[in-house]
Amino acid sequence: MPKKSKSKFDDFERIPSGIPGLDRLIEGGLIKGSTxxxxxxxxTGKTIFCAQFLMEGLKKGEICMFITLEEKPEDIIGDVKRFGWNLEKYVEDRKLFLDFQDPFQITDITSPLLDKIQQNKIERVAIDSTAVFEMYYKEAAEVRKQLFKLLTGLKGIxxxxxxxxxxPEETKTLAKFGVEEFVVDGVILLHYLGIGEKNYGSIQIRKMRRTNHEKDVFPMEIGNDGIVVKKIEY
Ligand SMILES: Nc1ncnc2c1ncn2[C@@H]1O[C@H](COP(=O)(O)OP(=O)(O)O)[C@@H](O)[C@H]1O
Ligand SMILES: [Mg+2]
Structure with a gap:
């Protein structure tokens, strides 16, 4: 598979994702400031993806933030330790803000989040996951409104x-609430294949604004170093 060629008009700053094999599918990385x-x-590896993306930034000295809405910080720290990622050290050094937000304790996630990102000059943020919004707001319309606010806020700063x-497995939609996929700049789909002993999955870039991205489904493996995107073998 050839490396995806960059358009000569591409002068966007690209951020390495931290996932080996992924950046060559998306013209070198995620556009700086994109969602x-x-x-x-x-x-399928969503939480690992978040941690790996943040680790890449942390290794480069960037200030990062991990908002977890499902797992407690100590669980996340423990989960990714076996990949050799020591999140605890970065939390102690105040390079990583690892926050568990209890959806039942807060009424507005967006405003305090955006303030914190700006005050601390945070460069990478991962939010895992939007599913919790459902528990949090009763009406579907309210969920969408809040998500829209969060996503446009992140993009704005x-x-x-x-x-x-x-x-859910076998779904045809790209996102849970039917609003995220329109507001975000990119959509990456992960699938579980469950073939053999190894932890095989697949990854597909379904949307990436301003990017001539690969459209195929690529094999993906979760191993001792985290997620690796493989080449398609013909
Ligand atoms: N050290 C590891 N080696 C291989 N596979 C792992 C390892 N740790 C976790 N996994 C795989 O990753 C999956 C969990 O990934 P995770 O990111 O938590 O998924 P999600 O957040 O999408 O539910 C596990 O179900 C397992 O299949
Ligand atoms: Mg998860």
Missing amino acids: TLVSGAAG GVTSILTSEL
Whole structure:
């Protein structure tokens, strides 16, 4: 598979995703300041994707933020330790803001979040996952309104963000609430294949604004170093 050629008009600053094999599918990386939705069923690697994306920034000295709406910080720290990612150290050094937001304790997630990102000059944000919005707001319209506010807010301040959305297996939609996929700049779909002993999955770039991205479904493996996107073998 040839490396995706860049358009000569592409002068966007690209941010390496931290996922080996992914950036060559998207002209070198995520556009700085863009929002990308990572959707997939349970166990497809969404949380690992978030941690890996942030680790890439942390290794480069960027200030990062991990908002978890489902798992407690200590669980996340423990989950990714086996990939050799020591999130705890970055939290202690105040390079990583790892926040668990209890959806039942807060009424507005967006405004405090945007303030914190700006005050601390945060460059990468991961929000895992939007599913919690459903528990949080009773009306579907309210969920969509809040998500819209969050996504447009993130884009407005120009921070590079990843959001995850948990989808039921075999669904045809790209995102849980039917609003995320329109507002975000990119949509990455993860699928679980479950072939053999190895943890095989697949990854597909369904949308990436301002990017001549690959359209195929690529094999993806979760191993000792995290997620790796493989080449298609013909
Ligand atoms: N060390 C590992 N080696 C291989 N696969 C792993 C490892 N750790 C987790 N996994 C796989 O990753 C899955 C969990 O990924 P996760 O990012 O938590 O999924 P999601 O957030 O989409 O539910 C597990 O179900 C398992 O299949
Ligand atoms: Mg998860």
